[in-house]
Amino acid sequence: MKTLLSFAIVFGILLTIYSVQKKSSSDNLKNTQLDEPSLTQQNLSKEALDLKQKTSPEASVSALKTSGQAKKSPFLPKNKYEASAYKIAQVLGTTLGNPQKSSSQLMEEMENLGLEPLASREKSLSAPTIIRSSNSLAGTRYFHGQIFKSDEGTEHVQYLAFEFAPGPNAFERMKELALSQIDEKIISEIHDEKMHVWKLANGYNVWVKILQKTDMDNDPFNAYSEKDLGTVRVVIEQDVHPQDQHDAHL
Amino acid sequence: MDKFAHQKRASVLKPLAKLFVTALLMLSIPSHPIFANSFDIENPDFFIWDNTYGVNFAQHCQVIEGDAQFFQASIVKGYGDHILKRGEGNSNYTLNQGSLLKMLSEPLNSMLNAAKRDLKVEVIGVNQNRWTVSPINGAKTFHTSETGAKRFDQGLLSRSLIRPLNGASAVEIIELSSAATFVTPETFKRAQELNKRVRGKLLKPLALPNGKTLSLQCPQFRAGETLNLFAIFNSYVTMYPSAYIGISQQETAIFKSITIHENMFPDFTISQNELSIQFEQHNREQNKKYLFSSIAQDIEDILDHNFQATRASSQVAEGPMQTVICSQSPVNVRSDDFKKILFTTTLGEKVKVFQNLDGSQKFMKRNKISYEMLKVEFPDQESKSKKLGFVAKNFVSLEGDCEFIKKLPEPTQNQRENSSQSAAPITGVNDEKCCNFPTAIRPTQSYRSGIRAFGAGRDNGRSHAANDLYRTKDESVYAVAGGKIDVGLYYFYLGTYAIEVKHEGGFVVRYGEVTGKKIPGLKVGSKVKTGDRLGYIAKINLKKCCEPMLHFELYSGAKKGTLSGGGKYQRRSDLLNPTSYLQKWENLKFGTSY
Numbered sequence: 109m110k111t112l113l114s115f116a117i118v119f120g121i122l123l124t125i126y127s128v129q130k131k132s133s134s135d136n137l138k139n140t141q142l143d144e145p146s147l148t149q150q151n152l153s154k155e156a157l158d159l160k161q162k163t164s165p166e167a168s169v170s171a172l173k174t175s176g177q178a179k180k181s182p183f184l185p186k187n188k189y190e191a192s193a194y195k196i197a198q199v200l201g202t203t204l205g206n207p208q209k210s211s212s213q214l215m216e217e218m219e220n221l222g223l224e225p226l227a228s229r230e231k232s233l234s235a236p237t238i239i240r241s242s243n244s245l246a247g248t249r250y251f252h253g254q255i256f257k258s259d260e261g262t263e264h265v266q267y268l269a270f271e272f273a274p275g276p277n278a279f280e281r282m283k284e285l286a287l288s289q290i291d292e293k294i295i296s297e298i299h300d301e302k303m304h305v306w307k308l309a310n311g312y313n314v315w316v317k318i319l320q321k322t323d324m325d326n327d328p329f330n331a332y333s334e335k336d337l338g339t340v341r342v343v344i345e346q347d348v349h350p351q352d353q354h355d356a357h358l
Numbered sequence: 359m360d361k362f363a364h365q366k367r368a369s370v371l372k373p374l375a376k377l378f379v380t381a382l383l384m385l386s387i388p389s390h391p392i393f394a395n396s397f398d399i400e401n402p403d404f405f406i407w408d409n410t411y412g413v414n415f416a417q418h419c420q421v422i423e424g425d426a427q428f429f430q431a432s433i434v435k436g437y438g439d440h441i442l443k444r445g446e447g448n449s450n451y452t453l454n455q456g457s458l459l460k461m462l463s464e465p466l467n468s469m470l471n472a473a474k475r476d477l478k479v480e481v482i483g484v485n486q487n488r489w490t491v492s493p494i495n496g497a498k499t500f501h502t503s504e505t506g507a508k509r510f511d512q513g514l515l516s517r518s519l520i521r522p523l524n525g526a527s528a529v530e531i532i533e534l535s536s537a538a539t540f541v542t543p544e545t546f547k548r549a550q551e552l553n554k555r556v557r558g559k560l561l562k563p564l565a566l567p568n569g570k571t572l573s574l575q576c577p578q579f580r581a582g583e584t585l586n587l588f589a590i591f592n593s594y595v596t597m598y599p600s601a602y603i604g605i606s607q608q609e610t611a612i613f614k615s616i617t618i619h620e621n622m623f624p625d626f627t628i629s630q631n632e633l634s635i636q637f638e639q640h641n642r643e644q645n646k647k648y649l650f651s652s653i654a655q656d657i658e659d660i661l662d663h664n665f666q667a668t669r670a671s672s673q674v675a676e677g678p679m680q681t682v683i684c685s686q687s688p689v690n691v692r693s694d695d696f697k698k699i700l701f702t703t704t705l706g707e708k709v710k711v712f713q714n715l716d717g718s719q720k721f722m723k724r725n726k727i728s729y730e731m732l733k734v735e736f737p738d739q740e741s742k743s744k745k746l747g748f749v750a751k752n753f754v755s756l757e758g759d760c761e762f763i764k765k766l767p768e769p770t771q772n773q774r775e776n777s778s779q780s781a782a783p784i785t786g787v788n789d790e791k792c793c794n795f796p797t798a799i800r801p802t803q804s805y806r807s808g809i810r811a812f813g814a815g816r817d818n819g820r821s822h823a824a825n826d827l828y829r830t831k832d833e834s835v836y837a838v839a840g841g842k843i844d845v846g847l848y849y850f851y852l853g854t855y856a857i858e859v860k861h862e863g864g865f866v867v868r869y870g871e872v873t874g875k876k877i878p879g880l881k882v883g884s885k886v887k888t889g890d891r892l893g894y895i896a897k898i899n900l901k902k903c904c905e906p907m908l909h910f911e912l913y914s915g916a917k918k919g920t921l922s923g924g925g926k927y928q929r930r931s932d933l934l935n936p937t938s939y940l941q942k943w944e945n946l947k948f949g950t951s952y
Binding site: 348 | 674675676677678679680710711712713714715716717733734735737746756757758809820822823824826844845846847848849850851852853855858860866870871873874875876882883899900901902903909917918919920921922923924928930931
């Protein structure tokens with residue numbers, strides 16, 4: 109009888125542990141904003157596993173040793189879509205560290221990601237070179253860059269962006285992703301429930317925004333349909349206004 | 359060895375076979391229209407041959423009767439080869455009897471009357487009906503001679519060995535090799551499909567009993583050059599042609615692998631009138647297909663090659679970042695399942711391409727060929743039913759990559775001058791007559807003070823490079839002077855856009871923080887007059903942040919390059935302080951300033 113009781117107790121304990129683990133795993137899945145496979149050990153492809161290893165907190169910290177400044181919050185992709193976003197965000201991140209990126213450099217980075225870049229420039233010498241993806245990685249699309257060229261011939265990135273699929277946590281996750289790419293000093297933040305702007309000391313802004321219908325209706329480059337409401341855009345761009353100009357209205 | 363023995367056998371068997379097939383048809387479908395009207399049965403297609411495209415549908419052509427006779431054949435008589443003389447010092451070619459020739463001197467009729475014994479010809483098709491038979495197993499092998507003339511070889515041939523291909527000859531039928539590939543490039547997918555309609559088939563030159571020929575004239579093909587018409591028969595037992603094909607004297611690759619036969623269709627004749635009626639029918643069918651049926655892809659496919667010549671990756675196209683429809687023919691816009699054609703679109707229509715969030719591509723399979731399809735938006739279409747649809751990827755390209763658009767005629771100087779020019783151009787921003795204030799109503803707050811002012815500072819030493827003109831959202835922004843759109847809308851600041859205009863006298867204004875909404879007809883290079891609408895005032899879509907405004911930057915135009923740069927303004931070095939100019943223009947427009 110004692111043996112049976114001991115067995116029941118042990119079984120009960122094991123069952124409880126299993127339930128807790130299952131609930132935790134389930135919560136993790138709920139936190140992913142899309143019906144995409146979570147990067148659990150069961151379904152990790154080699155590529156995803158590599159990515160997970162590279163993007164683990166330890167990996168992020170060690171990677172930052174070269175910059176001499178720790179990133180605020182390492183980003184760990186939870187699914188295939190976030191893994192795509194992470195790959196692309198790294199292009200934005202390296203650009204923040206080196207805005208003097210040339211058109212050819214940017215195109216090469218895009219090609220390496222399989223984004224099949226298209227580039228175009230008006231005849232006017234003051235026109236930027238616009239570079240766009242003609243292909244997308246799952247969960248992301250509309251990679252768009254604007255490269256300005258000074259009269260001395262040096263190029264720098266004026267604007268770089270991509271968009272992420274709508275989802276319940278998409279905005280929060282992309283904010284985390286954007287923040288993970290900022291090495292530079294943040295001098296101010298402006299935000300509401302649909303947009304978050306970080307103004308950086310290097311003269312760039314990073315912003316993440318849930319696109320509204322008016323944003324979509326008037327966009328001259330990207331195509332949208334009604335089901336795209338909730339799309340999140342992640343952007344780095346040169347700041348136009350003095351730091352306090354718009355903050356004053358807060 | 360009788361070189362034409364198999365033909366002789368065929369000449370006995372074929373009429374019997376025809377008779378059998380005819381009898382079978384009569385028994386099975388006695389009321390078939392073939393017997394009511396000889397040419398109702400098939401609605402034959404009309405093709406034209408092009409060495410590059412291969413087989414293409416003939417459109418907008420006319421069937422004509424005339425004396426044009428471009429192709430000749432060497433006669434078939436007895437044994438042995440003909441001799442094609444190459445002139446002094448060169449060894450002669452041997453020429454297979456029955457080969458196809460092109461005359462290189464005067465028209466044949468005049469030559470026949472001429473005293474010359476030899477005529478200069480070019481070989482355009484060597485008759486491959488020349489066999490050796492193995493004495494061991496009787497296998498037939500095509501015999502070639504090292505000295506045998508090949509395609510494009512030229513020489514003098516005895517006039518007596520040449521005869522026109524005009525329907526009266528025993529050498530009347532040209533069999534196109536079933537193995538011929540016609541070297542149609544991989545990309546001409548539809549042409550490859552159409553090539554099957556002629557490969558291995560039999561061509562009969564169309565000539566009338568009076569010696570006249572029937573030809574095709576297509577203004578859009580080779581500048582309207584006359585094309586010799588041939589009827590295409592699918593087999594020896596066919597009674598009527600399955601199609602007709604026009605072949606130019608300059609485009610003869612179709613004959614690169616041929617066998618010449620005696621006339622197997624002696625009963626078939628057709629008048630110019632009958633042929634014209636058939637051509638009209640063909641045109642109607644083509645138009646129907648072109649606009650309404652799934653076969654409308656035919657023409658599109660043939661144009662595929664135009665996109666192979668686009669720039670290599672990593673190169674920058676010249677022109678706006680604008681994707682357009684790039685096809686000389688109308689392009690079908692299809693439904694989600696590709697089955698329905700929603701409407702057609704034409705060259706140069708702007709499209710915005712959807713990228714799939716799942717990273718997938720969509721394909722439509724037609725005639726065993728797979729086409730990548732893109733979902734596109736037509737931003738300039740007003741009708742909601744013509745806003746979205748799928749088009750084949752091959753017909754979408756950057757405007758700068760579309761060679762057809764580059765070929766569109768540039769407006770003449772007069773047209774440009776008449777289109778949009780202010781009455782008296784100003785000489786620059788300092789001209790007395792310059793300029794117009796860029797908003798319709800005075801700004802709600804002074805642009806000369808506070809954070810709106812030019813030069814307003816910030817902690818790290820950077821300064822504001824513009825005057826901010828506070829107004830209300832979606833109000834119009836107007837050109838301060840005449841000029842030309844230098845840079846079209848681009849992403850500028852926190853979700854707003856900018857547009858740049860090079861004004862009369864060379865000064866440049868960046869109209870910043872406008873919406874992405876385009877003004878119809880306004881694009882890079884468009885001329886604008888003083889007061890023309892350029893865009894609409896935007897508001898940054900962030901709660902508690904930011905008044906709707908026009909961010910107004912002014913440059914003298916003395917420097918080149920994009921407007922961003924170094925220094926405390928982080929702008930191009932010819933940046934001007936626009937405050938005094940704006941104040942002057944404001945006074946002119948609204949009276950006394952603040």
